[in-house]
Amino acid sequence: MVKQRTNPNMREKQASSEKEVNEMEAMEASNLSEKEFRVMVIRWMKKMEDQFNNMCRNQEEMKKNQEEMKRNQEEMKNDITAIKNSIESINSRLEEAEDRISELEDKVEKNTQTEQLLEKKIKKQEESLRELWNNAKRNNILIIGVPEGEETEQGIENLFEKIVTENFPDIGRKKLTQIQEAHRVPNKMNPKRPTPRHIIIKLANTNDKARILKAARERQKVTYKGSPIRLATDFSTETHQARREWNEIYKVMQRKGLNPRILYPARLSIKIEGQIRSFTDKNGLREFITTKPAMQEMLQGLL
Amino acid sequence: MVKQRTNPNMREKQASSEKEVNEMEAMEASNLSEKEFRVMVIRWMKKMEDQFNNMCRNQEEMKKNQEEMKRNQEEMKNDITAIKNSIESINSRLEEAEDRISELEDKVEKNTQTEQLLEKKIKKQEESLRELWNNAKRNNILIIGVPEGEETEQGIENLFEKIVTENFPDIGRKKLTQIQEAHRVPNKMNPKRPTPRHIIIKLANTNDKARILKAARERQKVTYKGSPIRLATDFSTETHQARREWNEIYKVMQRKGLNPRILYPARLSIKIEGQIRSFTDKNGLREFITTKPAMQEMLQGLL
Amino acid sequence: MVKQRTNPNMREKQASSEKEVNEMEAMEASNLSEKEFRVMVIRWMKKMEDQFNNMCRNQEEMKKNQEEMKRNQEEMKNDITAIKNSIESINSRLEEAEDRISELEDKVEKNTQTEQLLEKKIKKQEESLRELWNNAKRNNILIIGVPEGEETEQGIENLFEKIVTENFPDIGRKKLTQIQEAHRVPNKMNPKRPTPRHIIIKLANTNDKARILKAARERQKVTYKGSPIRLATDFSTETHQARREWNEIYKVMQRKGLNPRILYPARLSIKIEGQIRSFTDKNGLREFITTKPAMQEMLQGLL
Incomplete structure (x- = not known):
């Protein structure tokens, strides 16, 4: 962006000196005396030297500024080069990190799947063990x-x-x-x-x-x-435990005439609305009674 | 890099004004009339003032440019400082991220090893359960x-x-x-x-x-x-299942006179080339017959 | 930063030309001859033209420098813009990476907890299996x-x-x-x-x-x-193995009159300082004897 504003002092000087020169030509035409001409010329020269010296100082000042700016620019150029290197190194570290993350994600996904598989197997073994214990007993x-x-x-x-x-x-x-x-x-x-x-x-x-x-x-x-x-x-310890879980509910249901029974290994069976229903755990029963307000009230605090 | 190209207009002006001065000295020597001298001096002064003013404007323009560039440089310096800070912060975040990744890698490796250990234990328990069931039966x-x-x-x-x-x-x-x-x-x-x-x-x-x-x-x-x-x-459910896996193969082998037998818990045993061979699963048999084209044909689609 | 150092050559020129002008005024006052005045003026003009031309070249040089610096500045500005974009992109990649790491940390933590749960269940099943085997035997x-x-x-x-x-x-x-x-x-x-x-x-x-x-x-x-x-x-294989682990220690203790006994399933029981103590494994015994130098010596190399 180039600024359009001009330095008013310089413009003024320039303008006044132009005017003087025109006057001088007029004077020369009107036959200035020798002495007057000399004085006019010498004054002009002094003024010009002043202005020139002034400009010289300006130039010197600008030169110093320019040199300083150049040094700054060099410095900044070095900074930018260093920054570019940093960014390059960051990018490659980041890429490596992303690769490691991807690899980890794969491994964790695999681990999670293996865990689910193991969990299933353990669940199956738990049942097998329970059956074996019940069989042994x-x-x-x-x-x-x-x-x-x-x-x-x-x-x-x-x-x-x-x-x-x-x-x-x-x-x-x-x-x-x-x-x-x-x-x-x-x-x-x-x-x-x-x-x-x-x-x-x-x-x-x-x-x-x-x-x-x-x-x-x-x-x-x-x-x-x-x-x-x-x-x-x-029964096996687990089956005993699972059957005991029904104790309170069983008592309430018996009192209310629902004819509850505990089936092997630990299912609660009741006759409700003419149908026999059995539940392997409290969750099943809880779900079942969501549409039965009377039973919800009966079993309040027990599920 | 400093450009060697010079401004042709300025060079020209300079050259012409040098020539004039030499002429002036010549004229002075050849006794210019008073009036001619005055005209020459005043013209020179006017021309010099023009050139000076021109240079003044140039300088003013350059000064404005310099000031603008200085402002730009300040701005860029601030940008660079901000960038350096960003990079520093990125580097420390990246370092932290890398540390977390390393820690995760250790944990995932540990998890994987634990899983393999658990898998082995579960495998062993599976066998133990199968044995217990077979023992119970x-x-x-x-x-x-x-x-x-x-x-x-x-x-x-x-x-x-x-x-x-x-x-x-x-x-x-x-x-x-x-x-x-x-x-x-x-x-x-x-x-x-x-x-x-x-x-x-x-x-x-x-x-x-x-x-x-x-x-x-x-x-x-x-x-x-x-x-x-x-x-x-x-047998245990698993053993029953494993023995059933051999059914089709057993029938084909019996038809072909290979005298197959199912050994406890679920090994297939055959007499081949005068030797008794037994296989715990289809993989073992598949591997064995890779070098026996006749058997491959016999068991086509069954393995 | 503006440098206070001035160019000595330029200062000298300026000073000498000021001195001359003052001399000229003095000369004019002391009625210079026409010829002397002309020579003085023409010399001044020549000198001024030299100085002006010199300044012109300086300006030209500075202008070229300025233009080059401007080009450099433009280039650097572009660099900085590109760098800012890079940093923005790095920041968003880094953020994404950090999010993925956090998610991984959650998953790994969950996996670790699941593993510990599975480990506990497997441990419990191991005991259950051991009991079943011992029961079967x-x-x-x-x-x-x-x-x-x-x-x-x-x-x-x-x-x-x-x-x-x-x-x-x-x-x-x-x-x-x-x-x-x-x-x-x-x-x-x-x-x-x-x-x-x-x-x-x-x-x-x-x-x-x-x-x-x-x-x-x-x-x-x-x-x-x-x-x-x-x-x-x-006993079950595991119990047999666990009991065998005590063999050497048992023999030494019996020789030393400590009356050791192996309790079901595989605990070592001894009477020490009037109290009966039993240990499920070597770790327990090792810990116990840390305060008993005599026993440490007796069991050296066996734990």
């Missing part, structure tokens, strides 16, 4: 409520036979069920625990176990030496 | 083809005893094999399924099971009430 | 040291009964323990192995197994046809 009868020490003299096997004779005389008469294992769980007594440990009886035959438990359910009240005890199915 | 006999309902009145245990008496009178006579479990699988009948469910008999003694299955293999034809049924070993 | 008795082939004619079951009769006549008399399984492990003989394979006997009843092993421990020396053999509990 398939012939077990859990006896709950027999006071500690009752087995000390007679042994647990005889204790169990007494329970069978006391409660299910028909089964006991027909055939003395063969016992494979009989022990308290856990192995060691915890003196702080107020209730006696459970007794586990493992029978050789699955049908024998089923017959005894069926008879116990039908009899409703089972006793040992006249005191009430409970016979139950033995 | 070790004493089982699978009975295939007995019509549904046959067990309703007599019970499965008596049904099995009938099969033993009908087919293996020697075993039945010697000792009534003790049965631990007897049931159909799956538990519930699927009315859409055209074939009867399998029956599983769990014997108390492994040798009894082995004896019965050996007798069944030797007899080749086993019947229930005269109709053909099949007695088979019971 | 709960009724097993391991017989170590019976020469290969001894079972060929009589069968392993009769061989076991002979061992019971030979060593534990009381148990044998009371009741012939029911055997569910009896076989050598591994299934196939390895002809390179110098010792006979172990025999595994699976009894139907856990108490029978416990009674026999207890009797064997009390008798200390068990024989088959007069030659010493060993009866032992059968």
